[in-house]
Amino acid sequence: MKRRVTGGSALDRGRAVRFHFDGREMTGCRGDTLASALLANNVRLMGRSFKYHRPRGVLTAGSEEPNALVELKRDGTFHPNIRATLQELHSGLEARVQNCWPSVRHDVMAVNDLFAPFLSAGFYYKTFMWPRAFWERLYEPVIRRAAGLGRLPRAHDESLHERAFAFCDLLVIGSGPTGLMVALTAGRAGADVILAEEDRQMGGRLLSQAGQIDGQGAEDWVQGVLAELTALPNVRLMPRTSIFGTYDGGVFGALERVGQHLAEPGLAPRECYWRITARRAILASGALERPIAHPGNDRPGVMLLSAVASYWHRWAVDPGRVVVFGNNDHALASAQVLADQGMQIAAYIDPREDVAGDTPFPFHSGGEVVATRGRHGLREVTIRVRGRESRIACDTLALSGGWNPTLALTCHHGARPVWDEAIAAFVPRPGMVPGLEAAGAARGRFSIAACLADGVEAAQAALAELGLKAPDMVLPEAEDSAYALRPLWQVKAKGRAWLDFANDVTTKDVTLAAQEGFASVEHMKRYTTQGMAPDQGKSSNMGALAVLADATGGSIPETGTTTFRPPFVPVSIGALGAGAKGAGFRPERRTTSDAQARAMGAPMIEAGLWYRPSYFPQAGDADWRTACNRETGFVRQTVGVCDVSTLGKIAVQGPDAGRFLDFVYTGTMSRLAVGRVRYGLMLREDGHVMDDGTCARLNEHDYLVTTTTAAAGEVMQHLEFVQQAFCRGWQLRLASVTENWAQMAVAGPLAGEVLGHVLGEVPDLPFMGYCPVQIGAVAGRLFRISFSGEKGYELAVPARFGADLFRHLVALAEGLGGGAYGMEALNVLRIEKGFITHAEIDGRVTAFDLGMQGMMSSKKDFIGRAASQRPGLTGPERMQLVGLRPSDPQAGIAAGASLFQPDAPATAAHVEGHVTSACYSPTLGTWLGLALVVNGRARHGARLRLEDGLRGQRCEVSLCDPVFFDPEGGRMRD
Amino acid sequence: MYLPCPCCGWRDMREFTCIGAADYCDRPEADAPPEAWDNYLHLRDNPAGPARDLWYHAPCGTWLEVARDTVTHAVTGSTAVEEAG
Numbered sequence A: 001m002k003r004r005v006t007g008g009s010a011l012d013r014g015r016a017v018r019f020h021f022d023g024r025e026m027t028g029c030r031g032d033t034l035a036s037a038l039l040a041n042n043v044r045l046m047g048r049s050f051k052y053h054r055p056r057g058v059l060t061a062g063s064e065e066p067n068a069l070v071e072l073k074r075d076g077t078f079h080p081n082i083r084a085t086l087q088e089l090h091s092g093l094e095a096r097v098q099n100c101w102p103s104v105r106h107d108v109m110a111v112n113d114l115f116a117p118f119l120s121a122g123f124y125y126k127t128f129m130w131p132r133a134f135w136e137r138l139y140e141p142v143i144r145r146a147a148g149l150g151r152l153p154r155a156h157d158e159s160l161h162e163r164a165f166a167f168c169d170l171l172v173i174g175s176g177p178t179g180l181m182v183a184l185t186a187g188r189a190g191a192d193v194i195l196a197e198e199d200r201q202m203g204g205r206l207l208s209q210a211g212q213i214d215g216q217g218a219e220d221w222v223q224g225v226l227a228e229l230t231a232l233p234n235v236r237l238m239p240r241t242s243i244f245g246t247y248d249g250g251v252f253g254a255l256e257r258v259g260q261h262l263a264e265p266g267l268a269p270r271e272c273y274w275r276i277t278a279r280r281a282i283l284a285s286g287a288l289e290r291p292i293a294h295p296g297n298d299r300p301g302v303m304l305l306s307a308v309a310s311y312w313h314r315w316a317v318d319p320g321r322v323v324v325f326g327n328n329d330h331a332l333a334s335a336q337v338l339a340d341q342g343m344q345i346a347a348y349i350d351p352r353e354d355v356a357g358d359t360p361f362p363f364h365s366g367g368e369v370v371a372t373r374g375r376h377g378l379r380e381v382t383i384r385v386r387g388r389e390s391r392i393a394c395d396t397l398a399l400s401g402g403w404n405p406t407l408a409l410t411c412h413h414g415a416r417p418v419w420d421e422a423i424a425a426f427v428p429r430p431g432m433v434p435g436l437e438a439a440g441a442a443r444g445r446f447s448i449a450a451c452l453a454d455g456v457e458a459a460q461a462a463l464a465e466l467g468l469k470a471p472d473m474v475l476p477e478a479e480d481s482a483y484a485l486r487p488l489w490q491v492k493a494k495g496r497a498w499l500d501f502a503n504d505v506t507t508k509d510v511t512l513a514a515q516e517g518f519a520s521v522e523h524m525k526r527y528t529t530q531g532m533a534p535d536q537g538k539s540s541n542m543g544a545l546a547v548l549a550d551a552t553g554g555s556i557p558e559t560g561t562t563t564f565r566p567p568f569v570p571v572s573i574g575a576l577g578a579g580a581k582g583a584g585f586r587p588e589r590r591t592t593s594d595a596q597a598r599a600m601g602a603p604m605i606e607a608g609l610w611y612r613p614s615y616f617p618q619a620g621d622a623d624w625r626t627a628c629n630r631e632t633g634f635v636r637q638t639v640g641v642c643d644v645s646t647l648g649k650i651a652v653q654g655p656d657a658g659r660f661l662d663f664v665y666t667g668t669m670s671r672l673a674v675g676r677v678r679y680g681l682m683l684r685e686d687g688h689v690m691d692d693g694t695c696a697r698l699n700e701h702d703y704l705v706t707t708t709t710a711a712a713g714e715v716m717q718h719l720e721f722v723q724q725a726f727c728r729g730w731q732l733r734l735a736s737v738t739e740n741w742a743q744m745a746v747a748g749p750l751a752g753e754v755l756g757h758v759l760g761e762v763p764d765l766p767f768m769g770y771c772p773v774q775i776g777a778v779a780g781r782l783f784r785i786s787f788s789g790e791k792g793y794e795l796a797v798p799a800r801f802g803a804d805l806f807r808h809l810v811a812l813a814e815g816l817g818g819g820a821y822g823m824e825a826l827n828v829l830r831i832e833k834g835f836i837t838h839a840e841i842d843g844r845v846t847a848f849d850l851g852m853q854g855m856m857s858s859k860k861d862f863i864g865r866a867a868s869q870r871p872g873l874t875g876p877e878r879m880q881l882v883g884l885r886p887s888d889p890q891a892g893i894a895a896g897a898s899l900f901q902p903d904a905p906a907t908a909a910h911v912e913g914h915v916t917s918a919c920y921s922p923t924l925g926t927w928l929g930l931a932l933v934v935n936g937r938a939r940h941g942a943r944l945r946l947e948d949g950l951r952g953q954r955c956e957v958s959l960c961d962p963v964f965f966d967p968e969g970g971r972m973r974d
Numbered sequence B: 001m002y003l004p005c006p007c008c009g010w011r012d013m014r015e016f017t018c019i020g021a022a023d024y025c026d027r028p029e030a031d032a033p034p035e036a037w038d039n040y041l042h043l044r045d046n047p048a049g050p051a052r053d054l055w056y057h058a059p060c061g062t063w064l065e066v067a068r069d070t071v072t073h074a075v076t077g078s079t080a081v082e083e084a085g
């Protein structure tokens, strides 16, 4: 059958485009959407429904499409749930129907349709309730296999996406008669305007109807306006852009289809995710036609009247013999225009008794469509006029149940629309979203003339608020017919009448929901899944709500709408995450020795945003532990070098610096002598430990605080809060200097020799001492501190000298039989000494738990002091830090394992503690652990059972002091 | 959403961190009774309407009290914690 007539305003008829649908090669035109091209190829069956797998054809010509969702092969993978109505045709496009197997015409799961009586509303809840034993083994797999529309690709989505930001005075959403007049008025006033349109072409409904504006064809008028807007430098036109959400502060989310319609997108992203900030916005999104729920209304070939008109005007698709079923004046007028233009209107059916028309086609007032026939597509409808039924052969049934203003964006901040009895639809109220107002059909002004006038008025109001002078506008002449309708929410006749086509919800399901007590609209929605498909019930929610009102005996406004939430149209996860994949996911911080460490072959591990070397492998190493043991040995026996620049460094300077530090540390820092360093503990105000680190007094009014790598940001933020909130007027300044200094630990018995080579002469620094040093012309800082338990120094230089210093120190250490050490060895060294990290400071521990209650000064107030003394934060019931040794030294243990009494069952109720850190100690020849155990300090020597369900480990351990090696500390002091 | 930083002007929400109600600035005296500390640390109103939140603007390090309406989402102003009474 030939399906194309002449013309088609969207088409370039001279340019054929070849594409594949379900493996069949077809030809369309440049300018086609996939849906229009399929219709032109006489393909009406475009998909299967979700639950019953019923054959479905395209219903609409826009983004609200519930049925024609296809799988698109692209970018070496495929994208599910692409709306055929929005996807532009390009050569080589390959699309496939989804939700069917083995083919769309013979779908095995269509057997579900035979069981429809058992699959009514709430069938999941009823069917899969019992027996309980079947839940996991039978029901869940069944539900999972059947769930979801379309299928997900297994591979990563490698298609390009982009993210962009835009700002404007006025955002105009929609480019129909209203939107164009808004943009024109505001554009002439000099406002910075963005005009966003979902379609490829601007013009909205003016592209899909005959009509005259200002004495010229509507399309010509559109072209004239667009020419002027394009010439205005202050107006940006954004076609192919859907505004999907409104957010606080005039922020709008938008999705632009950039490359998806191109055969060769090159570097163009598939979509661009826009964040548009507008001082004012006008919603000119028009209205959506609603279908009528009558038996058999889901057969391919049943479409909205406006869609039939669009495909005819824009894409020259001949719908064949058309029966129009409408309940309003607009439908009747539209049918007459289409008939005048040569469309074969087989009949017009209108439920209203009191309308008549001198039409060139049979006109049945007081009539309804009560049945349809045709296995894979419509062949015939049955109509009932005043009790008498008759059949009409046809190819297309065009439905028009009236129009719903497209108001969802006005409801995204929670406000509800109001019911307008005159048009039997909900309309937005002014002020539902600050700065956003609806105009034209989006607020129920349906005639073209009304839209043009409303557009000018809305623009004038917005301009006044923007402080701009509105230009004088002459309103163009246009159609201004009245719109009258009699609502027809459902045709009461035998057979299933569909509301939500995508999710297979019938009028009967909604009525059943009400009978079973799900009478609130939000309950009905969830019970029946009405409106929960990708189209979000754009064409069906209103009908479902009316049927629910009927079933409960309430009015429609009493029944109310469900909540409107963003996104208004589906947004792909790829677009939402644009720019945040792979290395873009979060920033990477690299130390000055990073390149050197990588050159030495060190695997890098993440520490917050930082990357640090895990270990330094050498030829012949059996595994990482060989390297770790060797590096631990460097420090214990000769000398090791480690880049510790990632530790947070905060300069605290000023006359009140000491007083301030006394307030944030548990200990007293103001009495620290210049040139001395002290270990300090910071608490949160709730009495738990925030962080630990050192504090050095560099000068009278100059302190340097170090933090752990993990908590550097948190501590800085905390110190700034304490300073600004509680220390007003104090003379001090804080600055993060973490990245300004490269700091290298040199640790081990030969540390002094290495330093001697670098500094010429090693200053006679006591343990926990500090002094400034010169390395040639470079001013550095030398701290005698140790995180390894050996004699150790940390040498800091301005960051630009860090790489050289590291190379130099490593070479010197290697010359003495030592070398660089990584995080693994650093961890072993500190566990052997019982030094804590954030594995122990897990946010729940107190100073008491760590055995550091002695560090809490009783002579002053400090952050966390009051709360740390409250009952429950100290005492034998607390989990306290202990050391662990397995009875069998070679029994491996790992952090995260739980500890139990030897004969207690391994259940949560019997957990006595858990392992926080563990390692194999080459120094002591045994596995070691640190753990938090109930009343642990009083239980040294006790034996417990370690259970690690995850790794399948179980062994006996005994509790001991957490300092395993050199408990007197002589090695680091002397 | 945008917030007014007393130091930087109106800035994008993603530069800020919300810590909670501005009550956190009203620290009790060190020797205040446990009830006062409990109230300070744990008890917060949940107003429907005008509220004062504590936000941190990371780029400049300013802590600010933001006046905001939890019903309308309107942001009506802000004060640097350092300047607040």
Ligand SMILES: [Zn+2]
Pocket: B005, B006, B007, B008, B009, B057, B059, B060, B061, B062
């Ligand atoms: Zn700021």
